[in-house]
Amino acid sequence: MNKFTFQNTTKVHFGEGQISKISKEIPKDARVMMIYGGGSIKTNGLYNTISKVFASRTWYEFSGIEANPQYQTLMEAVEKVKLKRIDYLLAVGGGSVIDGAKFIAAAACYQGDDPWDILSKQQKVESALPMGCVLTLPATGSETNTGSVVTRDKNKLGFLSPKVRPRFAILDPSTTLSLSKRQIGNGVVDAFVHTMEQYLTYPVNAKVQDRFAEGLLMTLMEEGPVALVDQDNLETRGNIMWSATMALNGLIGSGVPQDWTTHMIGHELTGLFNIDHARSLSIVLPAVMQFRRIEKQQKILQYAVRVLNIRSGDSERVIDEAIRMTKQFFIDMGLPTSLADVDLGKEAIETILTSLESHGMTALGERSDIGITNSREILEIALY
Amino acid sequence: MNKFTFQNTTKVHFGEGQISKISKEIPKDARVMMIYGGGSIKTNGLYNTISKVFASRTWYEFSGIEANPQYQTLMEAVEKVKLKRIDYLLAVGGGSVIDGAKFIAAAACYQGDDPWDILSKQQKVESALPMGCVLTLPATGSETNTGSVVTRDKNKLGFLSPKVRPRFAILDPSTTLSLSKRQIGNGVVDAFVHTMEQYLTYPVNAKVQDRFAEGLLMTLMEEGPVALVDQDNLETRGNIMWSATMALNGLIGSGVPQDWTTHMIGHELTGLFNIDHARSLSIVLPAVMQFRRIEKQQKILQYAVRVLNIRSGDSERVIDEAIRMTKQFFIDMGLPTSLADVDLGKEAIETILTSLESHGMTALGERSDIGITNSREILEIALY
Numbered sequence: 001m002n003k004f005t006f007q008n009t010t011k012v013h014f015g016e017g018q019i020s021k022i023s024k025e026i027p028k029d030a031r032v033m034m035i036y037g038g039g040s041i042k043t044n045g046l047y048n049t050i051s052k053v054f055a056s057r058t059w060y061e062f063s064g065i066e067a068n069p070q071y072q073t074l075m076e077a078v079e080k081v082k083l084k085r086i087d088y089l090l091a092v093g094g095g096s097v098i099d100g101a102k103f104i105a106a107a108a109c110y111q112g113d114d115p116w117d118i119l120s121k122q123q124k125v126e127s128a129l130p131m132g133c134v135l136t137l138p139a140t141g142s143e144t145n146t147g148s149v150v151t152r153d154k155n156k157l158g159f160l161s162p163k164v165r166p167r168f169a170i171l172d173p174s175t176t177l178s179l180s181k182r183q184i185g186n187g188v189v190d191a192f193v194h195t196m197e198q199y200l201t202y203p204v205n206a207k208v209q210d211r212f213a214e215g216l217l218m219t220l221m222e223e224g225p226v227a228l229v230d231q232d233n234l235e236t237r238g239n240i241m242w243s244a245t246m247a248l249n250g251l252i253g254s255g256v257p258q259d260w261t262t263h264m265i266g267h268e269l270t271g272l273f274n275i276d277h278a279r280s281l282s283i284v285l286p287a288v289m290q291f292r293r294i295e296k297q298q299k300i301l302q303y304a305v306r307v308l309n310i311r312s313g314d315s316e317r318v319i320d321e322a323i324r325m326t327k328q329f330f331i332d333m334g335l336p337t338s339l340a341d342v343d344l345g346k347e348a349i350e351t352i353l354t355s356l357e358s359h360g361m362t363a364l365g366e367r368s369d370i371g372i373t374n375s376r377e378i379l380e381i382a383l384y
Numbered sequence: 385m386n387k388f389t390f391q392n393t394t395k396v397h398f399g400e401g402q403i404s405k406i407s408k409e410i411p412k413d414a415r416v417m418m419i420y421g422g423g424s425i426k427t428n429g430l431y432n433t434i435s436k437v438f439a440s441r442t443w444y445e446f447s448g449i450e451a452n453p454q455y456q457t458l459m460e461a462v463e464k465v466k467l468k469r470i471d472y473l474l475a476v477g478g479g480s481v482i483d484g485a486k487f488i489a490a491a492a493c494y495q496g497d498d499p500w501d502i503l504s505k506q507q508k509v510e511s512a513l514p515m516g517c518v519l520t521l522p523a524t525g526s527e528t529n530t531g532s533v534v535t536r537d538k539n540k541l542g543f544l545s546p547k548v549r550p551r552f553a554i555l556d557p558s559t560t561l562s563l564s565k566r567q568i569g570n571g572v573v574d575a576f577v578h579t580m581e582q583y584l585t586y587p588v589n590a591k592v593q594d595r596f597a598e599g600l601l602m603t604l605m606e607e608g609p610v611a612l613v614d615q616d617n618l619e620t621r622g623n624i625m626w627s628a629t630m631a632l633n634g635l636i637g638s639g640v641p642q643d644w645t646t647h648m649i650g651h652e653l654t655g656l657f658n659i660d661h662a663r664s665l666s667i668v669l670p671a672v673m674q675f676r677r678i679e680k681q682q683k684i685l686q687y688a689v690r691v692l693n694i695r696s697g698d699s700e701r702v703i704d705e706a707i708r709m710t711k712q713f714f715i716d717m718g719l720p721t722s723l724a725d726v727d728l729g730k731e732a733i734e735t736i737l738t739s740l741e742s743h744g745m746t747a748l749g750e751r752s753d754i755g756i757t758n759s760r761e762i763l764e765i766a767l768y
Contacts, residue, residue, distance in 0.1 A: 003400065005402075007396065013388075013389050014638070015386065018387065205619045211603060215594075218591075219591040239591045242590075242592045
């Protein structure tokens with residue numbers, strides 16, 4: 001196991017009815033801004049519930065955060081924060097809304113010339129507004145971590161800061177019951193790929209991290225398909241929700257190598273062609289596994305036995321089967337597994353590579369040895 | 385999965401050489417008291433290392449914290465804290481030293497008449513000195529949790545408070561290389577039993593918690609025996625250390641029923657007969673499994689398949705085999721599995737029961753239905 005520092009201070013309130021805890025978590029005299037997306041919280045009752053909790057408080061709202069939150073929209077929110085002298089943010093939604101709120105929290109306190117520098121120049125976040133969140137779409141893990149990804153034009157860029165980690169997160173599985181099948185599938189696969197990117201590298205004898213990662217992968221593979229057919233199953237939703245949080249709260253990635261190649265190439269697919277985040281991952285991951293089947297052999301074989309229960313066959317066949325079963329899981333969840341599945345062809349590859357290069361993504365992988373040429377090979381594997 | 389609130393704020397610095405981080409974690413102007421046990425840190429070099437880190441600081445020390453920290457000793461430390469106007473504690477040792485430091489931290493700030501009330505009357509801890517710790521004996525999980533157990537005469541009592549959770553914990557596996565085989569065995573079994581007590585109850589479909597618990601059990605079963613024979617294996621020590629922390633940091637116990645029967649009966653064995661904590665657990669747990677084999681059937685069977693890899697046999701035989709293998713693991717780690725193994729006979733049972741009753745331990749188990757009569761049956765099973 002490698003050396004590491006791990007801390008996650010977010011207080012999680014998990015379970016039905018935990019929404020009432022926001023009243024205790026946010027100071028009574030705070031000037032709160034509730035931040036949300038397209039308004040689904042108005043149809044599923046969540047908006048009303050929170051309004052009631054906030055009845056005697058000073059609060060405002062800002063809606064319209066997009067999937068892949070847009071810089072321009074977030075800067076409008078920053079304006080409102082300043083105008084209304086907001087001092088606490090409550091994000092209500094999925095990863096995009098929470099990521100957006102994190103950027104708003106940092107940008108509102110930014111002392112430099114241009115808050116875009118937080119993303120484009122990775123300027124350190126010295127302070128940020130405190131924030132909490134109510135998660136409605138388990139997927140990104142943003143609810144307890146320090147990361148945020150923001151899009152401006154065709155640039156999808158991220159930043160990390162402990163200053164924007166939510167103080168608290170409400171995880172009520174019942175808020176996820178109104179999700180569409182597409183949202184469920186995307187969320188499960190996003191969490192699955194997060195786990196794989198911290199797991200499928202090379203072994204460093206980190207037994208706890210490996211077993212925890214395998215536990216999350218098995219849970220997502222078991223519960224994901226159940227959620228699609230048994231749409232009122234609250235226990236299944238709960239297991240998915242907790243898996244998604246644990247998949248990217250820093251724990252399983254502590255002390256182990258990580259390979260975020262899939263995410264980095266995926267971000268370009270989203271930025272350039274507006275492919276849903278999770279769908280970019282389900283296209284790229286199997287190709288990364290195939291391209292790195294030798295370098296990742298030991299961990300792919302471990303994954304094959306422990307997670308997929310593949311018990312026989314020589315190494316090459318086991319790896320083939322592991323990749324096939326991973327793809328099949330994505331297909332079962334309703335996601336694409338090739339560029340062709342999203343109507344992209346060979347001509348898209350050069351565009352993606354140019355964009356990767358312009359974002360400095362020229363040394364990806366757990367050994368930083370995946371350059372542009374390698375990314376081209378990965379994308380060629382991902383074609384069909 | 386049940387409703388829960390989970391938060392663990394301790395910052396963990398894991399790995400060789402992480403000891404230097406205490407310099408950043410403890411404010412420069414703090415008046416520090418280093419708290420330790422019998423002086424093994426003087427022979428293994430740790431005392432010197434910390435002294436160097438503290439060279440230009442105001443610091444004092446208090447040594448002599450016992451295994452099962454004694455109230456009288458801790459109150460002497462409280463005296464010294466007040467005399468020297470200490471405002472930060474650094475515990476250096478295993479669970480006993482850290483538990484002791486937690487009580488010192490709380491007692492030094494206690495506003496009531498008698499700090500013993502924190503334990504005997506479960507008086508709420510309103511404030512406590514900040515503390516950090518350097519763990520040298522992985523076992524109790526005290527390094528990142530809110531619990532502390534203190535002994536006064538024959539009473540071994542605990543308290544919980546977020547105020548005494550260590551601000552930071554240094555986990556350097558190399559500090560554990562000088563442990564005796566008895567300490568290694570005790571530590572591994574302690575962590576194993578902690579995990580079992582949060583796992584072996586009844587199913588609530590908490591898949592992540594179950595799989596995480598199973599991952600810890602498997603890791604401890606694999607790495608424990610290795611640590612006994614391959615005493616310089618730092619990777620093995622690291623896996624044990626991280627397992628022990630994760631076994632009792634609140635995570636695997638969130639959202640699931642818990643059964644602390646083994647610990648509660650075990651505490652009496654320690655208080656009355658001075659049996660090492662872990663050795664009291666290895667005696668009691670198999671008897672609890674046997675006594676509760678019907679009520680715990682589903683989870684014992686799950687444990688048998690997933691952790692012990694028992695693949696055939698009817699339920700009764702599988703449960704027998706699971707209990708046998710659990711005992712064998714304890715024996716392999718050098719621990720006793722019966723009262724007879726520690727030279728206690730039938731006559732001890734009534735003494736234990738009287739003590740249990742006097743401590744109010746009359747409704748143990750995940751359903752609070754293990755009364756004194758049931759504890760007698762458990763102890764009778766544990767006789768041989």
